[in-house]
Amino acid sequence: MPPHLALIGAGITGTTLSIALTRRHIPHTVYEQAPHPTELGAGLGFGPNAARAMAIADPVLGAGETEPVWIEFLDGTADGGGVFAGFGEGHGAVHRAKWLGVLLGMVPGGVVQFGKRLEGVERLGGKVVLRFGDGTTAEADAVVGCDGVKSKVREIMVGGGEVEGARCGYSGKYAYRCMIPRELALEELGIERVEVSSLGMGHGRHVLTFPVGKPGGEQFLNLVAFVTDANKSWPSQDTKSFTLPATMEDALRDFEQRGFSKTIQKLLHLTKDKMDKWGLFDMADHPLPKFYSDGILVIGDAAHASTPHHGSGAGFCMEDVAVLASLLEEIHGCDVEPYDGLHEVFAAFDESRGERDQWLVHSSRRAAELYQWRLPDTGKEHFEAMRRDVETRQAVCWGIDLEKVIQEARVDLRRRRRAAK
Ligand SMILES: Cc1cc2nc3c(=O)[nH]c(=O)nc-3n(C[C@H](O)[C@H](O)[C@H](O)COP(=O)(O)OP(=O)(O)OC[C@H]3O[C@@H](n4cnc5c(N)ncnc54)[C@H](O)[C@@H]3O)c2cc1C
Structure with missing residues (x-):
């Protein structure tokens, strides 16, 4: 056998x-x-x-x-x-x-x-x-x-x-994640930022976007905004949960006074009132x-x-x-x-x-x-x-x-x- x-x-x-x-x-x-x-x-x-x-x-x-x-x-x-x-x-x-x-x-x-x-x-x-x-x-x-x-x-x-x-273990970084409807992103950002995957670099933060979905079906701009955590530890270790509820305001606050461009600010404003904040763990x-x-x-x-x-x-x-x-x-x-x-x-x-x-x-x-x-x-x-x-x-x-x-x-x-x- x-x-x-x-x-x-x-x-x-x-x-x-x-x-x-x-x-x-x-x-x-x-x-x-x-x-x-x-x-x-x-x-x-x-x-x-x-x-x-x-x-x-x-x-x-x-x-x-x-x-x-x-x-x-x-x-x-x-x-x-x-x-x-x-x-x-x-x-x-x-x-x-x-x-x-x-x-x-x-x-x-x-x-x-x-x-x-x-x-x-x-x-x-x-x-x-x-x-x-x-x-x-x-x-x-x-x-x-x-x-x-x-x-x-x-x-x-x-x-x-x-x-x-x-x-x-906790890598000392977390990420906000959101799927923005393509039409909404197009209106605010224009075709280039919506159709081309991009990674915006900056001080202690970076933002990744890429298109998801094909014409004829549901299409989104996937956004992941990465933050270096000042706390170095993830709050919910005991519950073993790596995700926490978050809002657009949380993301905006994390990117405040870091000198990020208008495009990145606009992107963050397109995120939802309720989204997830992911603790990034690795080995x-x-x-x-x-x-x-x-x-x-x-x-x-x-x-x-x-x-x-x-x-x-x-x-x-x-x-x-x-x-x-x-x-x-x-x-x-x-x-x-x-x-x-x-x-x-x-x-x-x-x-x-x-x-x-x-x-x-x-x-x-x-x-x-x-x-x-x-x-x-x-x-x-x-x-x-x-x-x-x-x-x-x-x-x-x-x-x-x-x-x-x-x-x-x-x-x-x-x-x-x-x-x-
Ligand atoms: C923010 C973020 C963005 C990412 N983006 C990308 C990307 O763009 N491209 C890319 O290539 N990778 C990306 N990754 C990585 C990718 O998500 C993972 O590598 C991949 O999902 C791992 O798949 P897996 O099946 O090994 O584990 P998982 O997807 O975690 O699946 C494990 C499965 O096992 C089950 N399970 C767990 N414990 C038990 C148990 N005791 N008994 C029975 N079942 C159990 C779970 O319920 C789950 O269904 C990203 C990761 C993160 C955190």
Whole structure:
């Protein structure tokens, strides 16, 4: 029998992995804590790496939709054009909740079980037994934690909440998020600011906007306004909530007396009376030494939760999915003991992804410091040097040769399997 995998979490990572495994006929079940799909009504941007990874996960996901994408970096303290730009070929941006709906629609019925909050994992012989909050249990050959930034699977893997181990922490920045109806944004800002993704840089703050939706459907300008927190700690640690209610006035107050341009002020005035303020958490200070242990693997945000300053968190999750699905395909149908085969797959996955995923976590933090002119040699006088820095990082994010990486990971897996025999 081929190994049966338990995927925890039906977010973007878990659902895409399920699609990739379905295409490869690899048996699995997805367990999601929420009683029904939960995603935000916010925008999600994809770079070329994400587009390539999705095409590997399932050609249907990558089919014929790539288009030129670019982002214009603006001096947020002056009204005028961009100071430099980044270009690529990608999928543009999607509405998160709608996109997750599309993805879930591609998973065969019965594969995703909602209302199953994982509480514990026990190993029993070569199997794992999962314990859920509703009192039920399930058995699998291994667990893949796709359960996001607050991952329970990661907590179980590092030995429980009591132990000082890998976990996410507050990055010292938060973000206001809002989807502005396109018509409203057009009226106030004009076509260029609405159709071109842009990142307005400035002192201790930066503002990202990008268009979401296609003509004929609902269209928005997605706005994310990032703030360096003077408090350094997030108020709702105890409730474990990373979002707090906020208003337009809160955002305006945070951008007061920072010298931001009329365009940015106008943008902030288009936000809603009620919106969310997101604490940005990541694993930069407490990373996982490796992404797997006995019968357990974590991928996506569960493994390497990052701040969103490269706009690539989900893109790297897609890369994880492409690599893992390709490695599982390699052992699928082989006459190895499933459990042992999976161990080698998890090790090869970790070897392939570990360094790159950790790079994103650290580089994303640094990128925010750059956009907010909080590093030496940043700010108005240094746009050329900043452009080079941004371009170098973007090239790492977007330029991965994923086919080659997967081929190398496959070779590594074969070597590990030979050594294990
Ligand atoms: C402000 C902001 C903006 C961003 N913008 C971008 C962007 O433009 N582009 C980009 O590529 N990335 C972006 N990201 C990053 C991106 O959102 C994440 O990388 C991505 O959503 C992670 O997906 P995931 O499926 O791994 O985790 P999640 O989306 O967190 O999904 C985890 C799932 O697991 C479930 N779960 C959790 N615990 C359990 C449990 N115990 N039992 C069962 N189920 C459980 C949850 O309910 C959830 O459905 C942004 C992030 C932030 C914070």
